[in-house]
Amino acid sequence: MAGQRCAVVGVGQTKYESTRGDVSMPGLVxxxxxxxxxxxxxxxxxxxxxxxxxxxxxxxxxxxxxxYLAEALGCVGKPILRVHTAGSVGGSTAxxxxxxxxxxxxxxxxxxxxxxxxESNAMWALSLPQPFQTSxxxxxxxxxxxxxxxxxxRSNAPDxxxxxxxxxxxxxxxxxPYAHLHQTDLTFDQVVDSPMLWDPIRYSETCPSSDGACxxxxxxxxxxxxxxxxVAWVHGTAMRSEANNFPGRDEVNPAASRxxxxxxFAQAGIRDPRNEIDVVEMYVPFSWYEPMWLESxxxxxxxxxxxxxxxxxxxxxxxxxPVNCSGGVLSSNPIGASGMIRFAEAALQVRGMAGDHQxxxxxxxxxxxxxxxxxxxxxxxxxxxxx
Amino acid sequence: xxxxxVPPIDLPDLDVSAIxxxxxxxxxxxxxxxxxxxxxxxxxxxxVTYLEAMAEKRILGQRDPDTGHVFVPPRGVNxxxxxxxxxxxxxxxxxxxxxxxxxxxxxxxxxxxSLPYASCWIFLDGADIGFLGLVAGCDxxxxxxxxxxxxxxxxxxxxxxxxENIRWWEPTGEPDMPLDEIRGGRGA
Numbered sequence: 001m002a003g004q005r006c007a008v009v010g011v012g013q014t015k016y017e018s019t020r021g022d023v024s025m026p027g028l029v030x031x032x033x034x035x036x037x038x039x040x041x042x043x044x045x046x047x048x049x050x051x052x053x054x055x056x057x058x059x060x061x062x063x064x065x066x067x068y069l070a071e072a073l074g075c076v077g078k079p080i081l082r083v084h085t086a087g088s089v090g091g092s093t094a095x096x097x098x099x100x101x102x103x104x105x106x107x108x109x110x111x112x113x114x115x116x117x118x119e120s121n122a123m124w125a126l127s128l129p130q131p132f133q134t135s136x137x138x139x140x141x142x143x144x145x146x147x148x149x150x151x152x153x154r155s156n157a158p159d160x161x162x163x164x165x166x167x168x169x170x171x172x173x174x175x176x177p178y179a180h181l182h183q184t185d186l187t188f189d190q191v192v193d194s195p196m197l198w199d200p201i202r203y204s205e206t207c208p209s210s211d212g213a214c215x216x217x218x219x220x221x222x223x224x225x226x227x228x229x230x231v232a233w234v235h236g237t238a239m240r241s242e243a244n245n246f247p248g249r250d251e252v253n254p255a256a257s258r259x260x261x262x263x264x265f266a267q268a269g270i271r272d273p274r275n276e277i278d279v280v281e282m283y284v285p286f287s288w289y290e291p292m293w294l295e296s297x298x299x300x301x302x303x304x305x306x307x308x309x310x311x312x313x314x315x316x317x318x319x320x321x322p323v324n325c326s327g328g329v330l331s332s333n334p335i336g337a338s339g340m341i342r343f344a345e346a347a348l349q350v351r352g353m354a355g356d357h358q359x360x361x362x363x364x365x366x367x368x369x370x371x372x373x374x375x376x377x378x379x380x381x382x383x384x385x386x387x
Numbered sequence: 388x389x390x391x392x393v394p395p396i397d398l399p400d401l402d403v404s405a406i407x408x409x410x411x412x413x414x415x416x417x418x419x420x421x422x423x424x425x426x427x428x429x430x431x432x433x434x435v436t437y438l439e440a441m442a443e444k445r446i447l448g449q450r451d452p453d454t455g456h457v458f459v460p461p462r463g464v465n466x467x468x469x470x471x472x473x474x475x476x477x478x479x480x481x482x483x484x485x486x487x488x489x490x491x492x493x494x495x496x497x498x499x500x501s502l503p504y505a506s507c508w509i510f511l512d513g514a515d516i517g518f519l520g521l522v523a524g525c526d527x528x529x530x531x532x533x534x535x536x537x538x539x540x541x542x543x544x545x546x547x548x549x550x551e552n553i554r555w556w557e558p559t560g561e562p563d564m565p566l567d568e569i570r571g572g573r574g575a
Contacts, residue, residue, distance in 0.1 A: 015393045021416050031396055061422065119417070124495065131428045132438050132549040136506040136521045138492040146486035146508055153532060153566070177393045199489035199503070243466040247456040247515035355391055
């Protein structure tokens, strides 16, 4: 891994809800930042710089919000950097923050992702009509449905694998007090019987629309060594992207995803991800993306991902590769924060601080985010030991 | 098995109560303020040439002389290499369904679409990338990977320089493309 050592020493999240009417955008980001600082046992003055990310500005219609949020983030007179990579932005934002530490530019960086979907219309912002063109795409579900159909055809996966993922993640969410959806009485049959929105994607196989923010404090080795709580060391970081429509593009298993995973595992010295990674937080906004990414990242061979789901390998209870113990994007989706939540939950697992969804004996965790037309990827590997 | 509680935030104790004049009034939770922005749209040379041909019921793509790939609709560059493209080729108004979504979500402003409708990735014969189009003229349940489709054009007196000249795509009745020749996903 390039550069100086970097560790996660603090994590802060807001409660995720459909409408956080009790706080403004500055109030929302400050809530997550305060919790991250408290966890890191730091004050605003201890922070050298802020790296912030969110989904495109036209979702809420507030342009360059990083400028007016600087004050709420204790960042007046300090450097603030904004990251833009669509849905993967929470992950990329954390990686940019890590790169500032690894490069020796800053010693203590606050990084944060947020979204206030209640003040936004993300679904139609993602399906803007183009002049002189026909428009038959209804939101992100409409975009990803044909890709999922290709996967189902290619892998001969049973039809209800997606429902199994959705039911699992909603059960996991019951263990996470920050999760948006707490569907205590949900049954598997209710998931199966929920309406088809974008066939083959059912209502219960899609992510909710959430308000929320997630923050982390990343530091250099000196500060991490002084931390009184356990820290999560960064073992590998990688970002890759590709165009969303070119001849021969594999939309089901994009080259950028495969290359990003290969790079992050090479940095972390991991040869056998299935056995060396203890817990996974993966960006799964539509249920079928769990088996698809399991294959693409290399946790199993191509065409085998759905079998891991079917066998319960990705369950919190009894699975040897638990995926999205927090409930995942399927249970909380403040878009600009969703990637950072994956990265932060990976950190909590490594630190042994994930509460009721803590997996026993975690030594290495994997955080993942994707965005755009499954074309932007951000991944990291964290560990209990110094790399 | 609900997890533990979200910890409280330590905030300064500020007085945020309403002034006396509006005490007891129902609080405003949100205000919707629609905004609009009018602008001149300059589609660029590739799109203008494509749209003008549309008015004559012709579909133009662009060919990359380096790779031989044909792009429709043309964008002026090969997105994989960045190479500027200036060679136009005419494509037939028929192809196949690479993949599709049976959609039960209405699109604002598209009152003509009854639910469910089939949003399909259409790959024209001779093209190397696809585009999203509506397949109609059959039951949505009949839409399948590899199904052959052709353009359903508007009447001649309604044609303009717009891709909307193609009202939808409908089945031709030809045999389906074999699965290993279907475009999209892995890309044939």
